[in-house]
Amino acid sequence: MPLELGCLYTERAATAAAMATGRCLWLFLWNILCTSHCIYFPPNEVNLLDTASIQGDWGWLTYPHNGWDAISEMDEYFTPIHTYQVCNVMSPNQNNWLRTNWLQRNGARRIYIEIKFTLRDCNSMPGVVGTCKETFNLYYFESDRDIGSNIWENQFVKIDTVAADESFTNVDLGVRRLKLNTEVRGVGPLNKKGVYLAFQDIGACIAIVSVRVYYKKCPAMIQNLAVFPDAVTGADSSSLVEVQGQCVDHSEERDTPKMYCSAEGEWLVPIGKCVCSAGYEEQRDSCRACEPGFFKSSSGDQLCAKCPLHSHSDVMAALFCQCDTNYYRSASDPLSAPCTRPPSAPVNAMSTVNGTTVTLEWSPPSSNGGRSDVRYNIICRKCAWEASQCEACGNRIRFSPKQMGLTQPAISVINLLAHTNYTLTIEAVNGVSDLSLESRQFVSLNVTTNQAAPSQILVVKQENTSQNSVTLMWQEPDQPNGIILEYEIKYFEKGKEQQSYSTLKARGTSVTVSNLKPGTRYVFQVRARTSAGCGRFSQTVEIETAKSVSLRYDTTTIIWICFALVTGLIVLLAMFICRKRRCGYSKAFQDPDEEKMYYQNGHLRFPDPKIYVDPHTYEDPGQAVREFAREIEASRIKIEKVIGSGEFGEVCYGRLKLPAKREIPVALKTLKSGYTEKQRRDFLSEASIMGQFDHPNIIRLEGVVTRSKY
The missing domain is CATH 1.20.5 (Single alpha-helices involved in coiled-coils or other helix-helix interfaces)
Known part of the structure; x- marks a missing residue:
């Protein structure tokens, strides 16, 4: 149907020219539409209406009836082509409306109207000056439902006046060149469920080739392992819509992933990200599981790592690798650390005994188990002489610097009992020793401490008492610290210790003290002696002897x-x-x-008693020795073994061969090398004292050796 131009032209020629123009306009439109079906639409645009895809009449309303016309033709593929045209250029005051159907906005806050149209240059048509226009108006109306045709012109809101950038003339018609204009207008913000669009013609010669109504969105995408869904743009041309992303499978948020959707449908300003979870690594825009033999212990950007030394994994997505048999990880080891094992035993252990202190030294184990945290523990056990039974040393023992967790291969064990067997065990441990089911590796040393003075005798009891004697009993010291050689009993009359006291020796744990005064209170003390010296005297015990019985005679x-x-x-x-x-x-x-013995004056005389001479009265103790003892040549003495040691010398067993006499066994007391002058004088004084005794119940001094045989 040709485009009606109205009846304003009185000349027939003008009317014919206008109708010819309408037919030529359609021919050019057909050529344009044939090439417009394959137009590409950007992915960030969502069409609400696209007349190019409508098969058949668009179904729009026109008002008045002689205004816009729907023109339908077939293209070369026999596809219907539909346009709306109007060309009432000869009549003034045109007000022709073309209204679309109700369009649901589908959540869009702002829509865009793309109009493709052709417009005839008014100057190319004769007789239309003053009535021909080269623009048209675009309107919209919002509603929550389709209200049919019950819309008034004054309900529409004007969007814009649309003008053509290019218009065609008769010359263009002659060469079949039709200039197609494309104009886009935006509308927003929209608040109701749908919208109507309207085109108002005010006297132009125009053909609307296609209308596309769309809104913009930011298309779904994956950024930093976060999925961002489609996001509709904001209502304003400058608004930014914040969108929070969702982490892809097997990933987790490091910082909340966000992006902003611009009004143009572009993603801007990525914030935060997701990272692959433990057991997964990033591959393109997803997270894939670690292969067997690999692991990933924590979430992050890192890739799966190969299992460390002495470990393995047999499953997909392994968080850690299992340790091989007899290999372990401590609680403080990271899962990326290799598995290790306990160390071997320490080597080259040696001990040094000094009195009741033992110093241990050793070398580190030949194998540290693959760790650098090797420590040493010391275990002390006290063992009996007769059997191999051992017990813990107890709390009195001190370890310097400490007993457990030593970092250096040396320690001193202090406060041991004297003359006691000990087993000291040095074990090497590291961070996985407590996890191992195998026994710990160690080295043991058996040591015997030196003898020392015994401890104090705690209890001395009175067993029997008479007028002139007292019998005492006691127990061996708790800590003999060696072999008890004898006990020394010290006693004196109460209150007269400073004046005089007496001593008595005993080998057992009881003694009878004789020659006491009847009815007298005595004070007794007992101490033990080993080869290392005497212990402390016991607490004093006061005992009173029995009173004498007086006989009454005249x-x-x-x-x-x-x-x-x-x-x-x-x-x-x-x-x-x-x-x-x-x-x-x-x-x-x-x-x-x-x-x-001789008689004198009829009386029997006995020999005079020998007078004891204190050797300390001699300025030179050697003079006292020469006076009270005889010199023996060293070559006549043969020492066979040491049987004890004293304060400043040793007691040996040997044999003495004097001229014209047979060889006899003797005990020899020697002065230790490195002696002091005081020790020498005491030694010689002891010899001069013994030389003055001559009694069957006292050891006889055979002689002294003061000169070397060399």
Whole structure:
């Protein structure tokens, strides 16, 4: 149907020219539409209406009836082509409306109207000056539902006046060149569910080739492992819509992923990201599981790593690798660390005993198990002499610097008991020793501490008491610290310790102290002695001897008793002298002491008692030795073994061979090398003291050696 131009032209020629123009306009439109079906639309644009895809009449409303016309033709492929045209250029005051159907906005806050149209240059048509226009108006109306044709012109809101950038003339018609204009207008913000569009013609010669109504969106995409869904743009041309992303499968947020959707449908300003979870690594825009033999222990950007030394993984998406048999990880080891094992035993262990202190030294293990945190523990056990039974050393033992967790291969064990067997164990451990089911590796040293002075005797008991004697009993010290050689009993009358006291030696744990005064309170103390010296005296024990029984006789009885005793003594002496004479008494048979007995003035005289001389009164103790002891040549003495040690010397077992006598066993006391002058004087004083004794119950001093045999 040709485009009606109205009846304003009175000349027939003008009317014919206008109708010819309408037919030529359609021919050019057909050529344009044939090439417009394959237009590409950007992915960030969502069409609400595209007349180019409508098969058949668009179904729009026109008002008045002689305004816009729907023109339908077939293209070369026999596809219907539809346009709306109007060309009432000869009549003034044109007001022709073309309204679309109701368009749902589908959540769009702002829509865009793309209009493709052709427009005839008014100057190319004769007789239309003053009535021909080269623009048209675009309107919209919002509603929540389709209200049909019940819309008034004054309900529409004007969007814009649309003018053509290019218009065609008769020349263009002659060469079949039609200039197609494309104009886009935006509308927003929209608040209701749908919208109507309207085109108002005010006297132009125009053909609307196609209308596309769309809104813009930011298309779904994956950025930093976060999925951002389609996001409709904002209502304003400058608005930014914040969109929060969702992490892809097997990933997690590092920082909340966000992006902003611009009004042009472009993603801007990415913030935050997602990272692949443990056991997964990034591959393009997804996270894939770690292969067997690989692992990833924590979420992050890192890739799956190969299993560390002495470990393995047999599953997909392994978080860590299992340790091989007999290999372990400590709680402080990262999962990326290799598996390790306990260390071997320490080597080259040695001990040094100094009294009751033992120093241990050793070398590190030959294998540290693959770790650098090797530590050493010391285990102390006290062992009996008779059997192999051992027990823990107890809390009195001190370890310097400490007993457990040593970092250096040396330690001192202090406060051990003297003369005691100990087993000291050095074990090497590291961070996985507690995890291993195998026994710990160690080296043990057996040591014996030196003898020392014994501890104090705690309890001394009174066993028996008489007028002149007291029997005491006690127990061996709790800490003998060696072999008890003897016990020394010190006693004195109470209150007279500063004046004098006496001592007595005993080998057992009991003794009878004789020659005490009756009815007298005595104070007793006991101490033990080993080869290392004497211990402390015990606490004092006070014991009072029994009182003497006094006999009551009269004077006459006492005189007769004395007379009888004297008479008896005289008779015994007379009988003894007579018997000696009668038996031929000879001086040749006298004992040495008997030679010293003689009569004087009718009285029998006994030899004078020997006087003890204190060697400390001599300025030179050697002079006292020469006076009271005889010198023995060193070559006549043979030492066989050491049987004990004293304060400043050793006691040895040996043999002595004197001239014209047979070899006899003797005990020899020697002065230790490195002695002090005081020790030498004490040693010589002891020899001079022993040389003054001559009694069957006292050890006899054979002699001294003061000169070397070399």
